Amino acid sequence: MADKFYITTAIPYASQKPHFGNTYEVIMTDCIARYKKQRGYDVFFCTGTDEHGKKIENAAAEAGMSPKEYADGVTKQIRTVWDLVGADYDRFIRTTDEDHVAAVQTILQKFYDNGDIYKGYYEGWYCEPDESFYTDTQLVDGKCPDCGREVKRAKEETYYFRMSKYTKRLIDYIESHPGFIEPEGRKKEMLNNFLIPGLQDLCISRTSFTWGVPLPFDPKHVSYVWVDALSNYITALGYRADLTYDEQPERFRRFWPADCHVIGKDILRFHTIYWPIFLMALDLPLPEKVFGHPWFNFGVNKMSKSRGNVVYADDLAQRFGVDGVRWYALAEMPYATDGSITYESVIARYNTDLANNLGNLVNRTIAMTKKYFDGVVPAPGAEEGPDAELKAVCLQTVADVCAKLDSYRVADACSAITDMLSRANKYIDETTPWILAKTDEGKIRLATVIYNLLESIRFGACLLAPFIPSTSDAIIAQLGTDKRGYSSLGAFGALEPGKAVGEPSVLFARIDEKAVLAEIEAERAAKEEPARPPKPEGLPQITIDDFMGVELRTAQVVACEAVPKAKKLLKLTVDLGYETRTVVSGIAKFYKPEDLVGKKIALVANLKPATLCGIESNGMILASGEENVRVVFLADDTPLGERIR
Numbered sequence: 001m002a003d004k005f006y007i008t009t010a011i012p013y014a015s016q017k018p019h020f021g022n023t024y025e026v027i028m029t030d031c032i033a034r035y036k037k038q039r040g041y042d043v044f045f046c047t048g049t050d051e052h053g054k055k056i057e058n059a060a061a062e063a064g065m066s067p068k069e070y071a072d073g074v075t076k077q078i079r080t081v082w083d084l085v086g087a088d089y090d091r092f093i094r095t096t097d098e099d100h101v102a103a104v105q106t107i108l109q110k111f112y113d114n115g116d117i118y119k120g121y122y123e124g125w126y127c128e129p130d131e132s133f134y135t136d137t138q139l140v141d142g143k144c145p146d147c148g149r150e151v152k153r154a155k156e157e158t159y160y161f162r163m164s165k166y167t168k169r170l171i172d173y174i175e176s177h178p179g180f181i182e183p184e185g186r187k188k189e190m191l192n193n194f195l196i197p198g199l200q201d202l203c204i205s206r207t208s209f210t211w212g213v214p215l216p217f218d219p220k221h222v223s224y225v226w227v228d229a230l231s232n233y234i235t236a237l238g239y240r241a242d243l244t245y246d247e248q249p250e251r252f253r254r255f256w257p258a259d260c261h262v263i264g265k266d267i268l269r270f271h272t273i274y275w276p277i278f279l280m281a282l283d284l285p286l287p288e289k290v291f292g293h294p295w296f297n298f299g300v301n302k303m304s305k306s307r308g309n310v311v312y313a314d315d316l317a318q319r320f321g322v323d324g325v326r327w328y329a330l331a332e333m334p335y336a337t338d339g340s341i342t343y344e345s346v347i348a349r350y351n352t353d354l355a356n357n358l359g360n361l362v363n364r365t366i367a368m369t370k371k372y373f374d375g376v377v378p379a380p381g382a383e384e385g386p387d388a389e390l391k392a393v394c395l396q397t398v399a400d401v402c403a404k405l406d407s408y409r410v411a412d413a414c415s416a417i418t419d420m421l422s423r424a425n426k427y428i429d430e431t432t433p434w435i436l437a438k439t440d441e442g443k444i445r446l447a448t449v450i451y452n453l454l455e456s457i458r459f460g461a462c463l464l465a466p467f468i469p470s471t472s473d474a475i476i477a478q479l480g481t482d483k484r485g486y487s488s489l490g491a492f493g494a495l496e497p498g499k500a501v502g503e504p505s506v507l508f509a510r511i512d513e514k515a516v517l518a519e520i521e522a523e524r525a526a527k528e529e530p531a532r533p534p535k536p537e538g539l540p541q542i543t544i545d546d547f548m549g550v551e552l553r554t555a556q557v558v559a560c561e562a563v564p565k566a567k568k569l570l571k572l573t574v575d576l577g578y579e580t581r582t583v584v585s586g587i588a589k590f591y592k593p594e595d596l597v598g599k600k601i602a603l604v605a606n607l608k609p610a611t612l613c614g615i616e617s618n619g620m621i622l623a624s625g626e627e628n629v630r631v632v633f634l635a636d637d638t639p640l641g642e643r644i645r
Contacts, residue, residue: 005041006255007033008233010263010271011048011093014074015055018081020341021296023313024329028293028410029262030087031330034466035405038486044255046236047082048093049075050229052222055128057211067211071096084314086322086469093236095213095228103235104228105216107282108204110241112217116162116281119218122203123155133203146266156207159221163199166277171195173276179289181272182408183336186265186292190272202226202274230275233258234284241282258287260408268292291408294338296329311341319516323468324350324508330467331414343520347513353414354508357421358460358471364428365453366478366504372437377454377480378447379497386430390452391492393423394459398489401463417463424456454479455495462489471507478502551606552622552644554634555581560593566613572596572621574603577640584610584617590629600634602644 009029012018026047033045051071060070071094079092093100111117124133127144133154134145144151174180174191181187205221206212212222237256238249245253263271271290279286298309316325328346331353333339369375397420404413431449436442461475462484476484480501488494558580559573568586570593583603602622609618622632 002040002042004255004259005033005036005043006237006258007036007043007045007260007262008236008258009047010261010267011050011095011229011232012078013053013055014049014051014071014078014094015059016074017077017312020311020313020316020329023081023085024296024333024339025262025264025293026082026087026089027085027313027326027329028333030085030089031326031410031466032260032262032405032408034088034469038462038465039402040486042254043090044237044251045087045089046091046093046233047087047089048091048232048236049078049095050225050232051075051094051096052212052228053225054206054209054211057209058128060211068096081313084317084322085326091236093232095232099238100232100235101213103238103240104213104223104231106241107231107278108213108223108227109216111161111204111278111281112159112215114281116165117159117204118162120158120160121155122158122160123153125151126154127151135200154208157221158203158207158224159205159215159218160201161204161227161277161281163202163274163277166280167195167199169280170273170276173286174272177286180286181268182289182291185336186268186272190269194269194273199273226270226274227278230270230278233261233275233287257285260289260291261287262291262293262408265292265294294334294336296333296339296341298341316346320346320350320511321508323471324354327354327414327468330410331418333411335409335411343517344513347511347516350508351510351513353418354471355510357418357425358464359507359509361421361425361428361453361460362457362475362478362507363504365450365457366501368433369450369454369501370504372433372443372446373450375500377495377497377499377501378451380448380451380493381444382448384445384448386427387448387452390423390427390456393420394456394492395489397459397463398486405466414467417460417467420456420463421460424453424460427453427456451495451497454501455492458483458495459489459492462486474505474507478504548645550604553603553605554600554638554640554642554644555603555605556600556640557596557598560596562588562593563613563615569613570596571615574601574619574621575640576603576605581618582615583619583621584612584615585621585623587621587623587629587631591631596631599631600636600638600640602632602634 007029009025012022029045029047033043037043049071056071057067060067063070075094082089082092095101122133124135125139126133127147127149129149130144130146132144132146134151138145139151140148143149171191174187174195181190204224204227205215206224207221210222213228215221215223234252234256237252239252239256240248261271268290276286298311313325320328328349331349332341332345369377397416400416401413404410404416433446433449436446436449457475458479458481461472461479464475465472465484478501479495480499481495483494483496553576555574555576557572558575561571563569563571563584568588570585570588570591572583572585574581574583604620604622607620609616611617624630624632
């Protein structure tokens with residue numbers, strides 16, 4: 001039986017459409033899974049969505065639908081994007097799946113029966129977007145240490161997991177298992193920042209909302225997100241904590257422990273501390289590796305809707321094709337440091353790697369095979385010149401790509417392949433096929449040159465299959481061969497002479513950078529054009545006599561001060577030219593006193609006096625807005641006391 005390989009992505013929260021940075025994770029994981037299948041492994045690739053929690057409950061209420069309906073819609077978006085970018089997963093698990101919910105309840109019950117959880121109260125700072133509690137010391141500038149958002153004080157009855165019971169055991173495990181946490185720097189972060197200082201027991205239930213998995217022993221509590229979400233890695237394989245190991249489904253016994261959890265670096269703590277401790281409590285082996293990949297930033301900033309710099313994979317695919325998007329994601333992201341996406345860099349890599357290097361090589365070589373050998377793969381002759389070096393580069397690249405992918409250095413594997421293709425392009429320049437074709441003696445040598453080029457392209461197509469599968473298929477079809485697995489890359493020369501190649505076709509048309517950037521800018525500008533607000537309902541119509549009953553006069557603010565014990569009020573002294581008055585206005589939230597002194601304003605001069613905080617107010621200043629009040633200022637040369645009509 002083939003060796004097994006179980007790989008997972010984190011399951012994204014079903015709250016919004018995933019941006020390109022989110023999508024990178026599933027593209028990378030799919031690449032590794034496809035590579036392992038090529039190598040003959042029995043692969044299980046799992047992804048899915050995390051669908052419970054207060055944030056989804058609140059979003060659903062705002063949208064006027066049930067939490068499940070809301071989660072269904074977002075999950076459909078996520079799955080559509082995953083399918084679009086070619087994710088060939090074996091299960092897409094949802095935390096609302098019935099088998100998952102039932103299995104999580106057996107896990108919670110086992111924790112309870114074993115004395116790993118206990119009831120208490122939690123009071124701390126709560127970040128709703130992350131659904132996480134923090135202590136005073138964990139906050140950064142008074143905000144969530146993970147996402148930087150505002151937090152609020154919360155207290156509620158909860159169940160705690162005894163994290164402290166397993167801390168020493170986890171530290172020993174991490175220190176004795178090199179490669180469990182990668183990149184290496186993230187291992188030190190987990191040990192030094194969280195484990196060695198000592199873990200606090202973890203809040204694992206909530207009572208302030210109902211959209212979650214009910215605790216089987218106390219149904220008024222629902223499972224806190226991380227027990228529910230993290231358990232998907234074993235429930236997807238059919239695990240139930242109420243069964244013995246021998247009673248577990250064959251799929252679980254076959255594939256667990258996971259070979260790698262591929263996750264974003266921002267949730268490393270949950271996957272390398274909480275999750276291993278949960279597994280220890282279940283008496284299950286820990287995953288072989290947790291790989292915390294870096295982020296894709298847009299330029300130098302993290303992608304964020306509030307910044308307006310979010311890029312989506314499906315939008316990119318419409319412009320650059322699915323394989324163009326996959327290749328950029330895989331080739332551009334460094335191993336340990338954050339990557340950066342800009343439209344300029346997408347176009348540059350597309351043109352350089354795909355159109356010029358790969359596409360040009362394939363198109364030229366197939367065309368020359370058609371032209372010089374009637375579209376039939378020629379038989380190679382004696383080796384000479386740069387032949388040996390080209391063959392050696394191809395064979396070495398196979399070893400290099402395997403080594404890089406086995407260690408999750410995906411961008412380095414991309415570089416190795418592009419270097420090999422560049423060497424093949426250089427080989428064309430060195431051997432000058434167009435000159436060899438001019439003589440009978442040259443044609444004998446030309447047969448070897450064309451064969452070596454075709455075989456080099458076959459190597460490239462095989463190695464590219466996990467990265468850009470559709471393009472790999474297209475190249476194999478143009479070569480007219482079925483030799484595409486790693487078993488055919490053990491020696492140079494598996495391409496069979498005498499077989500016809502397919503028709504040459506353009507794999508990647510070169511992109512006009514200026515034209516595409518101009519198009520993107522035009523689309524962005526169109527989106528930013530402000531939409532007209534809806535027409536307000538307004539008040540009933542009035543007559544001209546009604547309007548003329550309001551006496552609006554021009555005035556100037558000559559003094560202004562805050563009203564003691566009234567955060568919203570300012571006391572203004574205004575000069576109408578013929579008299580001065582005191583006016584109290586609720587604009588302290590929007591203006592400082594010094595911002596108003598000297599300004600000319602419009603005043604409702606015949607408003608009946610009113611007493612506010614012990615001050616008689618004689619009039620009202622004219623202003624617009626409700627959420628953001630803006631005083632109507634008049635030109636400096638406006639005479640005082642004029643009637644405004």
